[in-house]
Amino acid sequence: xxxxxxxxxxxxxxxxxxxxxxxxxxxxxxxxxxxxxxxxxxxxxxxxxxxxxxxxxxxxxxxxxxxxxxxxxxxxxxxxxxxxxxxxxxxxxxxxxxxxxxxxxxxxxxxxxxxxxxxxxxxxxxxxxxxxxxxxxxxxxxxxxxxxxxxxxxxxxxxxxxxxxxxxxxxxxxxxxxxxxxxxxxxxxxxxxxxxxxxxxxxxxxxxxxxxxxxxxxxxxxxxxxxxxxxxxxxxxxxxxxxxxxxxxxxxxxxxxxxxxxxxxxxxxxxxxxxxxxxxxxxxxxxxxxxxxxxxxxxxxxxxxxxxxxxxxxxxxxxxxxxxxxxxxx
Ligand code: GDP
Ligand code: FO1
Ligand code: CA
Numbered sequence: 001x002x003x004x005x006x007x008x009x010x011x012x013x014x015x016x017x018x019x020x021x022x023x024x025x026x027x028x029x030x031x032x033x034x035x036x037x038x039x040x041x042x043x044x045x046x047x048x049x050x051x052x053x054x055x056x057x058x059x060x061x062x063x064x065x066x067x068x069x070x071x072x073x074x075x076x077x078x079x080x081x082x083x084x085x086x087x088x089x090x091x092x093x094x095x096x097x098x099x100x101x102x103x104x105x106x107x108x109x110x111x112x113x114x115x116x117x118x119x120x121x122x123x124x125x126x127x128x129x130x131x132x133x134x135x136x137x138x139x140x141x142x143x144x145x146x147x148x149x150x151x152x153x154x155x156x157x158x159x160x161x162x163x164x165x166x167x168x169x170x171x172x173x174x175x176x177x178x179x180x181x182x183x184x185x186x187x188x189x190x191x192x193x194x195x196x197x198x199x200x201x202x203x204x205x206x207x208x209x210x211x212x213x214x215x216x217x218x219x220x221x222x223x224x225x226x227x228x229x230x231x232x233x234x235x236x237x238x239x240x241x242x243x244x245x246x247x248x249x250x251x252x253x254x255x256x257x258x259x260x261x262x263x264x265x266x267x268x269x270x271x272x273x274x275x276x277x278x279x280x281x282x283x284x285x286x287x288x289x290x291x292x293x294x295x296x297x298x299x300x301x302x303x304x305x306x307x308x309x310x311x312x313x314x315x316x317x318x319x320x321x322x323x324x325x326x327x328x329x330x
Contacts, residue, residue: 001028001330002208004238005129007215008035008222009053010067010253011245011311015215016058018317020128022325030129031205033232035217036114037141037190037225040173042091043081045101046108049173050222051118051133052100059125067253070096090178115199132205134226137196141172141225143262144186172221181255185262188221193228198235206235211328213321214242214284216252216309219272220259227284239328241287242276243320244269247309248293273299287327289320303327 005012005019016032023030038049049068056062056070063071073094082089093101100121107117113136122131147166167186175181206212217223227233249268251257257267265271269290277283278301287303295306307323310316 001026001210002205003028003030003325004205004209004212005030005032005215006212006217006223006226007032007050007054008217009038009050010057011217012050012215012222013054013057013062013067014311014317015213015217015243015321016054016127016129017314018311018319018321019213020058021314021318022321023129031201031209032129032131033134033202033205033226034131035222035226036133036135036139037221038172038176039138039140040091040171042088043086043093044105045093045098046105047093047101048104048114048118048133051131052097054131055118055122055125055127058127058129059122061125069094073097088174088178091173113200115201130201130205132201133199134202134232135196135229136199137192137229139190139192139196139225139229141221142169142189142191143172143175143183144169144189145175145183146186176221176255181258185258187262188224188259190225190228193225194230196229198229198231203231203235206232206237209238211325211330212236212238212240213324213328214240214276216243216245216311218245218251218254218256218259219275220256220263220265223276233284236284239286239330240279240284241289241324241328242273242285243324244272244288244290244294244309246272246294247291252310268297269294270297270299273297273302273304278302287324289324289327 035050053068063069078092104117114133147168246269260267265275273288276285280301285302290297290306291309292306305327
């Protein structure tokens with residue numbers, strides 16, 4: 001059997017550990033198609049947070065508390081950059097993590113596509129599943145927010161002396177890390193998505209898939225940018241089953257509620273199921289797995305099943321994966 005998983009970072013990584021366990025039992029092959037919308041170039045280095053969260057987690061090198069970056073990390077370079085006043089000081093690149101970005105940037109600069117760079121990095125980490133970026137093209141999530149009207153310029157705007165009430169787009173990382181998603185997001189723009197193509201191997205994996213599982217990742221900023229890559233939606237011919245990242249009306253972790261508010265979607269398993277929508281109505285899903293506490297949820301046109309969705313450890317996550325595969329009919 002061939003299983004394809006659409007995944008973001010931390011939720012995607014935890015889920016994939018369970019998929020890998022199930023695949024080992026059944027001799028199945030797993031391909032993870034990972035979001036690149038969070039990717040950013042800082043200090044001249046290309047950083048791919050979701051790919052790295054998955055690679056480090058499955059490779060045993062992730063920091064378990066943070067969920068991103070390396071276990072046993074040190075921060076000497078960050079401190080030195082801060083001493084120089086080198087912006088941005090709000091984004092922390094750990095010393096160990098930096099080596100990944102140095103190798104990646106060097107390979108990208110030499111002309112290798114991100115998919116080949118990721119494969120090369122994975123020869124060290126041996127994640128046990130095939131990791132593919134959704135695209136080899138540059139697709140970045142930007143967040144449209146109200147322009148800051150504090151400070152002298154804002155004062156002039158408030159006084160009606162210069163145009164006020166304008167909007168600006170900032171990189172997703174600036175919104176997420178610097179502002180902790182506290183600036184109300186007007187909308188998300190996946191810059192470059194329209195002209196993008198799936199990375200090498202993505203369409204082949206989807207064509208060979210017996211089931212596509214949508215990890216319990218952030219639907220708005222982890223899964224939507226994958227689906228925005230040209231050609232991916234149309235290639236989802238195998239049964240698609242999603243796993244809800246929302247339990248009892250709240251994200252298990254993170255700030256998905258802020259993202260859902262920006263797309264006028266209720267933060268609930270029903271809300272996210274409805275946002276993805278039924279394949280029969282032009283949406284994504286054939287099946288939707290919700291937590292047992294959300295067992296009464298319905299999504300028109302979608303087979304909804306419930307299961308304990310807390311990914312406590314590999315065994316509990318593997319049970320979630322088996323339940324999702326059952327909904328997919330494989
Ligand atoms: P990010 O890219 O690092 O933000 O991670 P993802 O987008 O892959 O996943 C983030 C989502 O994972 C959050 O919205 C969480 O609610 C969800 N999540 C984290 N742990 C669990 C869990 O144990 N169960 C479920 N169902 N969702 C989880
Ligand atoms: N998240 C933070 O909250 N603060 C950071 O300084 C930070 C640095 C960072 C560096 C490399 C990396 O791969 C991820 C990093 N993250 C950091 C996590 C990341 O910003 C987000 O959690 C994800 O992009 C959301 O999926
Ligand atoms: Ca992400």
